[in-house]
Amino acid sequence: MQLTVADSIRAQIISGDLESGAALSEVTLAAEHGVSRTPVREALKQLQTEGLVEIRPRVGTFVTTPSRAEIIELFQMKEVLEGAAARFLAQRGEVPELKALRVNIARSDAALAANDVAAYTDLVGEFHQLIVEGAGNSKLVQHYTTLMNQLAYTRLVSTSLSLPGRFAESENEHRHILDVIETRDAAGSERLMRHHVQASQDALLEVLSPAAPRGSER
Amino acid sequence: MQLTVADSIRAQIISGDLESGAALSEVTLAAEHGVSRTPVREALKQLQTEGLVEIRPRVGTFVTTPSRAEIIELFQMKEVLEGAAARFLAQRGEVPELKALRVNIARSDAALAANDVAAYTDLVGEFHQLIVEGAGNSKLVQHYTTLMNQLAYTRLVSTSLSLPGRFAESENEHRHILDVIETRDAAGSERLMRHHVQASQDALLEVLSPAAPRGSER
DNA sequence: GAGGTGTCTGTTGCATGGTAGAGATGAGTA
DNA sequence: TACTCATCTCTACCATGCAACAGACACCTC
Known part of the structure; x- marks a missing residue:
């Protein structure tokens, strides 16, 4: 399986190489990828159903810019899916992902001790990913992945993580979540995971626009 | 907005006009819709990301046939999403969908009294759809819709509903769910909704293959 | 000066032809 | 009879060309 055009464009959008709202010209993308316009068109159509780009007929294709309301909706979905994942994982008991999660926590501790934000950023993504994968439901992984892509x-x-104290707090929450999952307390795992997602959303929204506290819109 | 080729093919798959596993020839579809192969290809690519068809490169496109394991995964997701929807709806309080739900229940009662299975089948779909829409999260609706399409x-x-007693049981569960939502008990609504989805899954799997009880696979 | 209209350019939308790969089918051999 | 290999056909895949539309700009009219 080689990297498709869609994969390449998707990666560019997620990484931020292509800015929000940027126009995606078919001819330009075709030239960049060394193919004709046809496969590019197919890729864009695919990315549209993934919610990453918006195709305005006869006008052009643009990288979607989620509104604040949409970001909140996405986080709400994140809370739902990750909460469910934690619950399933706790129910399943010992699976390979649990071991990987313990390694993840150990590395996160080290990153916290060294105040290495970059390393921890990666570890946060891995932590959540591992929980979702550990739930043992491929559909859950699929929906979660599209969600995370939309959120970038x-x-x-x-x-x-730039918020003062959030780094240590986040790491603490992760450790507690794993602890509860290991006790196989399904309901508790779900509750804790939801709280954690809410906390991280609060931290994020505060950084994005400090004036508006969580829940004040819609 | 006119009906696109993708919409047309999607409708055919969901309705069952196109059987599971059926080969979808580009030229045939193009001829049927009076267009060339290019827009058909784009439509198929879109349906692939929706999980409705499987494109085997250089071979052809086929209507996906979810395995038994996948059906269980899909129902698990259905439980998660509808549970969350019920929770959100209970939290929101009075919204237009609640009124529609009361009408739905009244009609369902009538259908039950008349033993009108066909009418009730539609009402079941509407009931669940209204709960999800009433949650006030458009992303939830999107993910739910793709899920339901995959399940057909x-x-x-x-x-x-052909199971003896399931008709009345299902209707009863619906009424209880709406009752609890109206008391604005978020946690209770979620719990009840999950149980209902599980019950309907049990009924369905029993009909599909009576020998294998729920949870015996994977 | 302001509003409307016509043209012009850049873009997407679709059709079609050539190519390459996958699968099937047949013949040949052990 | 069974198995292997070569050929052949059918399919998706991609490139390219043409048509149609949206938006911008200038000009014309009031």
């Missing part, structure tokens, strides 16, 4: 999540995390 | 849910419901 990895880009956001490093921002929210 | 409406086709399945009538099957499960």
Whole structure:
């Protein structure tokens, strides 16, 4: 399986190489990828159903810019899916992902001790990913992945970690979540995971626009 | 907005006009819709990301046939999303969808009294749809819709209602769910909704293959 | 000066032809 | 009879060309 055009464009959008609202010309993309316009068109159509670009007929294709309301909706979905994942994982008991999660926590501790924000940013993404994968439901992974792509999540995390105290707090929450999952307390795991997602959302929204506290819109 | 080729093919798949596993020839579809192969290809690519068809490169496109394991995964997701929807709806309080739900229940009562399975089948779909829409999260609606399309849910419901007693039981569960939502008990609404989805899954799987009880696979 | 209209350019939308790969089918051999 | 290999056909895949539309700009009219 080689990298498709869609994968390439998707990566550019998620990484932020292509800015929000940027126009995506078919001919330009075709030239950049060394193919004709046809496969580019197909890729854009695919990215549209993934919610990453918006195709305005006869006008052009643009990178979607989620509104503040949409970001809140996405985080609400994140809370739902990750909460469910934690619950399923706790129910399943010992699976390979649990071991990987313990390693993740150990590395996060080290990153915290060294105050290495960049390393921890990656570890945060991995932590959440591992929980979702550990739930043992491929559909859950699929929906979660599209969600995270729409949020351009990895880009956001490093921002929210800039809040004073959030780094240590986040790491603490992660450790507690894993502890509860290991006790196989399904309901508790779900509750804790939801709280954690809410906390990280609060931190993020505070950084994005400090004036508006969580829940004040819609 | 006119009906696109993708919409047309999607409708055919969901309704069952196109059977599971059926090969979708580009030229045939193009001829049927009076267009060339290019827009058909784009439509198929879109349906692939929706999980409705499987494109085997250089071979052809086929209507996906969810395995038994996948159906269980899909129902697990259905439980998660509808549970969350019920919770959100209970939290929101009085919204237009609540009124529609009361009408729905009244009609369902009538259908039950008249033993009108066909009418009730539609009402079941509407009930669940209203709960999800009432949650006030457009992303939730999107993910839920793709999920239901993958399950070809409406086709399945009538099957499960053939079980003796399931019709009345299902209607009863619906009424209880709406009752609890109206008391604005978020946690209780979520719990009840999950149980209902599980019950309907049990009924369905029993009809599909009576030998294997729920949870015996994977 | 302001509003409307016509043209012009850049873009997407679709059709079609050539190419390459996958699968099937047949013949040949052990 | 069974198995292997070569050929052949059918399919998706991509490139390219043409048509149609949206938006911008200038000009004309009031």
